[in-house]
Amino acid sequence: MAHIDCNFYSDSLQKNAHVIVFIPSMSADDFLEDRQVSYYEEGKKYPVLYLLHGSYGDCMDWSLRSSIERYAQDKEIAVVMPSAENSAYINMVWGENYLTYIGKELPDFLRKIFPLSSVRDENYIAGLSMGGYGAFRVALEYPETFGYIASLSGGLDMPALQNGTEAHSKKMPLNYKEAVFDGGDKIAGSRNDLPVLLKEKKSAEICLPKMYMNCGTEDFIYPANEAFYKAACQMGVEITYERFQGVHCWDYWDAHIKDVLNWLP
Amino acid sequence: MAFFQTNFFSPVLGFNTDINVLIPTPNSDEILNHKKSDYFFDGAKYQVLYLLHGAYGDYSDWMRLTSIEKYAQNHKLAVVMPSASNSFYQDMFRGSSYLTYLTEELPQFVKALFPISAKRENTFTAGLSMGGYGALRLALTKPEQYAACASLSGAIDIEGCLERVKNGTMGGPFLWDSIFEASAQIAGTDADLFALIKKRKAEGRQLPKVFQSCGTEDFIYPLNILAHQRLLETGIDLTYEEHPGIHDWDYWDTHIQRVLEWLPLAEDSVKE
Numbered sequence: 001m002a003h004i005d006c007n008f009y010s011d012s013l014q015k016n017a018h019v020i021v022f023i024p025s026m027s028a029d030d031f032l033e034d035r036q037v038s039y040y041e042e043g044k045k046y047p048v049l050y051l052l053h054g055s056y057g058d059c060m061d062w063s064l065r066s067s068i069e070r071y072a073q074d075k076e077i078a079v080v081m082p083s084a085e086n087s088a089y090i091n092m093v094w095g096e097n098y099l100t101y102i103g104k105e106l107p108d109f110l111r112k113i114f115p116l117s118s119v120r121d122e123n124y125i126a127g128l129s130m131g132g133y134g135a136f137r138v139a140l141e142y143p144e145t146f147g148y149i150a151s152l153s154g155g156l157d158m159p160a161l162q163n164g165t166e167a168h169s170k171k172m173p174l175n176y177k178e179a180v181f182d183g184g185d186k187i188a189g190s191r192n193d194l195p196v197l198l199k200e201k202k203s204a205e206i207c208l209p210k211m212y213m214n215c216g217t218e219d220f221i222y223p224a225n226e227a228f229y230k231a232a233c234q235m236g237v238e239i240t241y242e243r244f245q246g247v248h249c250w251d252y253w254d255a256h257i258k259d260v261l262n263w264l265p
Numbered sequence: 266m267a268f269f270q271t272n273f274f275s276p277v278l279g280f281n282t283d284i285n286v287l288i289p290t291p292n293s294d295e296i297l298n299h300k301k302s303d304y305f306f307d308g309a310k311y312q313v314l315y316l317l318h319g320a321y322g323d324y325s326d327w328m329r330l331t332s333i334e335k336y337a338q339n340h341k342l343a344v345v346m347p348s349a350s351n352s353f354y355q356d357m358f359r360g361s362s363y364l365t366y367l368t369e370e371l372p373q374f375v376k377a378l379f380p381i382s383a384k385r386e387n388t389f390t391a392g393l394s395m396g397g398y399g400a401l402r403l404a405l406t407k408p409e410q411y412a413a414c415a416s417l418s419g420a421i422d423i424e425g426c427l428e429r430v431k432n433g434t435m436g437g438p439f440l441w442d443s444i445f446e447a448s449a450q451i452a453g454t455d456a457d458l459f460a461l462i463k464k465r466k467a468e469g470r471q472l473p474k475v476f477q478s479c480g481t482e483d484f485i486y487p488l489n490i491l492a493h494q495r496l497l498e499t500g501i502d503l504t505y506e507e508h509p510g511i512h513d514w515d516y517w518d519t520h521i522q523r524v525l526e527w528l529p530l531a532e533d534s535v536k537e
Contacts, residue, residue: 006270040374041377
């Protein structure tokens, strides 16, 4: 894999953006085993996974703390890891437009720069924790762009989590939380409430992305996953859901991002 | 400008290597001043400058020690900055094949990943000191790939450099006997740029045009004067400049701008 650390000016954020990108290229293993792989073929386009970090993280997390490079190399897909602060990947009420940035500007831009597929069924989005929420939030906003959504230990019940008593919610600077949602009480019933958004998209009778959830049964965020899954089932929305023993940690995400890649086409 | 720090495995070198890449994009300046233009029409590619570091350096030097990003943005030029260790841009006899990496593998790699033109008329090399030599070495090795090459304070006369290192009047980290099978016999080989130009001319191949610039207080200035004379004798298309200055980044930061003015630039993305 070519590991590319990108920095460029983002129009939707009105500031510079930092993104890590993996593009398949000849690896030492390919070289040693004489694998004939046509990485540099003219007109070649790779399927691409947008991979989102959790709260308190950034674009470096997945490449530093998991072996995503190795897994993606095996699958011959590109990976795009953006930074979104603690924005929950929405257009912040009092802040930057991360939803527009990740769902619209970034795919448009990166397809111009790198050999990335623009076919919907070859555009995937996944993330952990806040990034699991982000994957759903972004792909449901731009269902024509993303064919597949996957969440690991996702913050899928955002109203409950934002008003929760877990450290993940309590330690977040209050002024930042205000900037994102304009107050935790504004989420329920809004389009930032995933069941509400899902219902809207379902009744619009558009082609919904295929959906996948994965959560550790000892994770503090497990009840939020159960609640969202139940709500989706009640709507008649089909989601593949896998539960394993585990908590909210990188061991879990490094192990189970492989389930996501296996689930993807 | 979009800035890409890129790390990948090079089969030619047999290890991972780094390049810095700049691709023109609308920047905050242009947006503030309503100068935003269409950078990425379908099929848009950029002219590219392969920009080479000097001895003791690596791929990060030009980004860290000059304002190359700003200058390239002004000209809408893509820039690729690779690493070549202290190889003098050769396929080392005992060591790594940097010349092959830079003239074959790297162009193929960057053209596959980035919107970079594949045409000769859009491909240029430049470098400082050892990289000034390297810029000419690359372009003259594959003159069908490069339209122009530029040397700043360059060690164009590699034999002269070796002589001065041997008699102690010049230093350098070069492992001559690793780079060359027999460093005593550089003259007349492809590493001897004057001989290489002669050879390419005899082959009837179209040569890149050459830019040469050196500071008049630079320790390598006398060698550049000699090299200038010998380049003139070859009859190659040569632009020569000398300015007050020494062998330092002030000189290179200033005069890389002259290189960009001299290059045949479209000042825009190109169709391919």
